[in-house]
Amino acid sequence: MPINNKPLILVAEDDTMYAKVYKNKLAKEGFEVIHAENGKVAVKLAKENKPDLILMDLIMPIMDGFAALKALKEDPSTKAIKVVILSNLGQDSDIEKAKEAGATEYLVKTNISINEMVEKVRQYLRIK
Amino acid sequence: MANQKVKLSLKFKIILAIVAAVLVTGGISVLLVTTQVTKSLLDAKKTALKDVAIEQSHETAFVLSRGRNMVDVLAKDIRVVNYFSKESGKTKKDNEDILRVLFDYGLARQFFSNYLMDLSGNTLVSTDPTFLDKNFGFREYFKKAASGGTHEELAIGSVTNALGIFFSAPVIATDSGKVIGVVAAKLDPSQVFETLHDSTLTKSGYYFVVDKDGVVVASNKKDVLYKSMGQLSDETLNRIKTSRTYLGKNIEPLQYGMVLPLIANYKLDTKVIEYVDKVDKENELINVVKLGQFPMFVVSEIGYDSLIDSVNVISMTLGVFVLLALIIGTAFQYGVVSWLLSPLFKLSEYSDKVSAGDLEADVQVKSGDELEVLANNIKEMVMSIKKYYSELEQKVKEQTKEVVDNLKEIEDKNIELEDTKKAIVNVMEDLNEEKDRMYDEKNRIETILASIGDGVFVTDENGYLTMMNRAAQTMSGYGLIEALGKHYTKIFKFVEERKPDNQYPDIVGEVIKKGIVSELMPYTVLVSKEGTQLPVLDSAAPVRDPEGKVSRCVVVIRDNSKERELDRSKDDFISVTSHQLRTPLGSMRWNLEMLRAGDAGEISEEAKAVADELYAGNLRMIELVNNLLNVSRIDQGRVVDQPEVTDLSSIIDKSVKEMKLEAVNRKVKVSVRKVDKLPKVYLDPEKFREIMENLLSNAIKYNKKGGKVKISMKVDAGYVVVTVADTGLGIPKKDIQRIFSKFFRASNAVHSETEGTGLGLYVVKKIVEGWGGKVRMESKEGEGTKFSLFIPKNIEYKKKIEK
Numbered sequence: 020m021p022i023n024n025k026p027l028i029l030v031a032e033d034d035t036m037y038a039k040v041y042k043n044k045l046a047k048e049g050f051e052v053i054h055a056e057n058g059k060v061a062v063k064l065a066k067e068n069k070p071d072l073i074l075m076d077l078i079m080p081i082m083d084g085f086a087a088l089k090a091l092k093e094d095p096s097t098k099a100i101k102v103v104i105l106s107n108l109g110q111d112s113d114i115e116k117a118k119e120a121g122a123t124e125y126l127v128k129t130n131i132s133i134n135e136m137v138e139k140v141r142q143y144l145r146i147k
Numbered sequence: 148m149a150n151q152k153v154k155l156s157l158k159f160k161i162i163l164a165i166v167a168a169v170l171v172t173g174g175i176s177v178l179l180v181t182t183q184v185t186k187s188l189l190d191a192k193k194t195a196l197k198d199v200a201i202e203q204s205h206e207t208a209f210v211l212s213r214g215r216n217m218v219d220v221l222a223k224d225i226r227v228v229n230y231f232s233k234e235s236g237k238t239k240k241d242n243e244d245i246l247r248v249l250f251d252y253g254l255a256r257q258f259f260s261n262y263l264m265d266l267s268g269n270t271l272v273s274t275d276p277t278f279l280d281k282n283f284g285f286r287e288y289f290k291k292a293a294s295g296g297t298h299e300e301l302a303i304g305s306v307t308n309a310l311g312i313f314f315s316a317p318v319i320a321t322d323s324g325k326v327i328g329v330v331a332a333k334l335d336p337s338q339v340f341e342t343l344h345d346s347t348l349t350k351s352g353y354y355f356v357v358d359k360d361g362v363v364v365a366s367n368k369k370d371v372l373y374k375s376m377g378q379l380s381d382e383t384l385n386r387i388k389t390s391r392t393y394l395g396k397n398i399e400p401l402q403y404g405m406v407l408p409l410i411a412n413y414k415l416d417t418k419v420i421e422y423v424d425k426v427d428k429e430n431e432l433i434n435v436v437k438l439g440q441f442p443m444f445v446v447s448e449i450g451y452d453s454l455i456d457s458v459n460v461i462s463m464t465l466g467v468f469v470l471l472a473l474i475i476g477t478a479f480q481y482g483v484v485s486w487l488l489s490p491l492f493k494l495s496e497y498s499d500k501v502s503a504g505d506l507e508a509d510v511q512v513k514s515g516d517e518l519e520v521l522a523n524n525i526k527e528m529v530m531s532i533k534k535y536y537s538e539l540e541q542k543v544k545e546q547t548k549e550v551v552d553n554l555k556e557i558e559d560k561n562i563e564l565e566d567t568k569k570a571i572v573n574v575m576e577d578l579n580e581e582k583d584r585m586y587d588e589k590n591r592i593e594t595i596l597a598s599i600g601d602g603v604f605v606t607d608e609n610g611y612l613t614m615m616n617r618a619a620q621t622m623s624g625y626g627l628i629e630a631l632g633k634h635y636t637k638i639f640k641f642v643e644e645r646k647p648d649n650q651y652p653d654i655v656g657e658v659i660k661k662g663i664v665s666e667l668m669p670y671t672v673l674v675s676k677e678g679t680q681l682p683v684l685d686s687a688a689p690v691r692d693p694e695g696k697v698s699r700c701v702v703v704i705r706d707n708s709k710e711r712e713l714d715r716s717k718d719d720f721i722s723v724t725s726h727q728l729r730t731p732l733g734s735m736r737w738n739l740e741m742l743r744a745g746d747a748g749e750i751s752e753e754a755k756a757v758a759d760e761l762y763a764g765n766l767r768m769i770e771l772v773n774n775l776l777n778v779s780r781i782d783q784g785r786v787v788d789q790p791e792v793t794d795l796s797s798i799i800d801k802s803v804k805e806m807k808l809e810a811v812n813r814k815v816k817v818s819v820r821k822v823d824k825l826p827k828v829y830l831d832p833e834k835f836r837e838i839m840e841n842l843l844s845n846a847i848k849y850n851k852k853g854g855k856v857k858i859s860m861k862v863d864a865g866y867v868v869v870t871v872a873d874t875g876l877g878i879p880k881k882d883i884q885r886i887f888s889k890f891f892r893a894s895n896a897v898h899s900e901t902e903g904t905g906l907g908l909y910v911v912k913k914i915v916e917g918w919g920g921k922v923r924m925e926s927k928e929g930e931g932t933k934f935s936l937f938i939p940k941n942i943e944y945k946k947k948i949e950k
Binding site for chain 2: 034036037043044047107109110113127129130134
């Protein structure tokens with residue numbers, strides 16, 4: 020838990036450009052952001068830091084988002100953390116698969132504006 | 148015409164005919180006379196017998212009825228009643244008094260013995276003293292009277308040891324009405340039957356008096372007394388024995404058994420006449436007469452052999468007379484016939500000559516009768532024959548010539564016929580060749596079917612397999628022999644790849660029912676006999692017989708595993724590609740949004756304008772990628788339809804609301820007109836929303852400033868019709884044909900708008916058609932466009948498509 024009491028967001032994103040946008044925007048909006056460049060790191064960081072919310076990409080090297088989501092939901096210490104999938108995969112089968120694995124919501128990144136993304140983050144932190 | 152010899156002369160024939168006629172008629176009349184005379188003589192005899200028998204039976208019955216009456220009256224005589232009524236013992240005087248009464252009756256009828264009996268059968272008083280102090284309680288006449296009836300019977304008296312006719316009647320007390328005693332009388336039958344002895348009848352025959360059982364009690368024939376007319380039943384014999392009616396006489400049967408049934412029937416008949424052939428081989432007449440009301444019969448028998456003898460004498464005489472008449476008649480006829488036939492003999496001679504060929508011969512008949520006419524006619528005939536002969540000769544000559552001519556003609560025709568035969572043989576050869584060709588064709592088709600890579604099977608109209616090729620056998624794992632004749636579903640087990648437990652539709656049944664070509668559901672697998680699953684793609688087609696009735700169904704199954712594999716990689720490719728395209732576009736979008744919002748620091752107005760341009764381009768690219776993705780999925784039929792009961796108007800309202808900002812920006816007025824009670828439709832609401840957004844977006848974007856968009860809904864013949872009409876640019880005539888094509892944008896739209904991918908209307912059309920509906924468009928360039936969606940009220944989801 021961060022000392023400054025800002026909500027901690029874990030962003031799992033392999034694309035550097037996206038990673039930068041997340042960090043910039045979310046920091047600007049008053050969140051603490053930690054970044055994982057693949058699923059494996061994300062699981063590790065989640066266990067260590069117990070973030071308030073996880074934004075998870077799906078296509079990532081080493082361990083993809085589905086596997087990471089599964090691992091998080093299987094571990095009792097991270098099970099309760101909300102995971103919002105933010106991916107550019109948009110097929111029905113992907114959405115179904117992620118929801119089944121325990122994702123709170125599935126958003127297609129290109130189809131929402133950055134402000135909408137922030138809105139969603141706020142929304143799930145509030146509900147927490 | 149040979150000259151014949153006369154075998155039987157006419158004279159002889161005529162005489163023979165007459166003799167035969169006389170013989171036949173004579174014979175018949177002798178026969179008739181004999182039978183008629185016999186019959187009437189016999190009838191007369193029968194009648195006589197019957198009459199005499201009846202007369203005598205009347206006389207006898209009269210005597211019997213006198214006995215009956217006497218007993219009846221005596222039983223009712225007040226003195227007799229009083230005698231029995233007296234309670235104290237009867238004194239000697241009482242007995243003497245009452246005996247006098249009995250004698251009074253008895254004197255009048257001297258051949259009777261009268262007596263009174265008490266209820267035990269003891270004789271109290273009797274005109275015949277030998278009866279006194281005897282008990283006759285065993286007699287039937289006593290038993291009947293003691294129980295209140297009357298009776299009469301024939302029996303041998305136990306005292307007199309002679310036959311008697313007994314009569315009895317009960318004495319009834321005047322006050323109580325009870326039987327108190329019995330009055331009986333015995334009649335000496337010898338005097339009764341005396342008349343029979345003297346009868347005319349008995350002189351030529353016999354009489355028998357028989358009792359109710361047929362036992363003879365009197366007769367003029369020897370050795371018949373106390374014998375029965377025929378064999379009696381054991382029961383009857385036993386009864387006669389126990390009642391001691393004939394005091395132990397042995398009852399033996401006589402030869403008149405045919406009388407017994409008549410006697411048994413005595414209630415109805417009183418007299419009957421019968422013929423019999425008897426032991427002594429004489430013809431006899433038997434007559435049975437009942438003696439009035441009494442159970443006794445007189446049987447009479449007379450022979451009539453003498454009668455037949457006399458008839459025979461008459462017949463003989465008649466026969467002799469007939470023969471005599473015949474001899475005289477024949478001699479006479481011979482003379483007459485000779486005289487009558489002489490012209491005929493002349494004619495015979497003449498015709499002999501003519502038939503021998505002498506046509507010049509002549510005959511003279513002057514008999515003046517029909518024979519003379521006949522002779523003249525024959526002469527005329529001979530004349531005409533002469534004339535005919537000469538003509539015939541001429542004709543034969545002519546016809547011989549004709550025949551020769553005809554023969555020539557026939558020869559010519561034969562040659563012609565030979566030619567025709569040759570031609571037919573040629574045609575036959577051609578036909579054979581054609582047949583061989585057809586056979587080859589059939590073989591070829593069979594070879595093609597066998598060698599074809601696709602599985603092919605044929606079913607009859609009920610879905611039973613009638614044919615399948617090698618590939619179909621390999622795919623199903625079933626051999627020809629085990630498969631043919633079975634229902635196709637037993638051999639070809641189709642299942643949905645993702646829902647193997649679902650009931651698979653009866654594709655053949657549907658094809659036969661509807662008569663249209665049908666395809667299997669996508670992602671079908673065929674489960675073989677061994678259980679392996681083969682992805683297949685197939686289609687079924689009806690085969691019609693010459694009358695147009697669907698009689699068979701042909702199903703072609705294609706091994707689809709390669710395509711299915713390709714599909715999967717294509718799927719992955721699209722997925723990956725879109726992901727790869729979206730990733731830079733997406734991060735670009737967010738970055739541009741941050742830039743425009745000043746999140747990356749304040750930028751100049753000019754820079755902001757550039758950023759806006761970039762942003763718009765970025766969004767268009769994203770939309771393009773999304774649409775591409777969408778279209779490729781639609782094209783592949785991989786769009787999930789998740790139908791639910793949907794209220795179309797509420798979705799329209801939502802869409803209008805979402806586009807409101809856009810409309811206000813472009814100063815376009817959107818109005819919605821609804822019909823009451825618009826039915827809800829079972830469809831995917833998300834798809835409908837997509838359609839509405841596409842159409843609305845077009846209608847607003849390509850409208851003019853201050854233009855209008857009108858949305859209306861109505862129901863029209865099974866469809867819910869949603870119309871979106873705008874007052875925009877309209878579509879140029881040349882483009883109308885292509886408006887629903889992929890990536891097509893109307894020429895004027897391209898110039899006026901930067902946005903638009905040219906995929907929207909294509910998607911709309913695809914979705915609506917997927918529901919079984921249609922899209923109509925009316926447009927006038929410069930005036931506006933109207934799109935009408937015809938959505939079926941009841942969408943059939945038989946082909947539910949899944950990714």
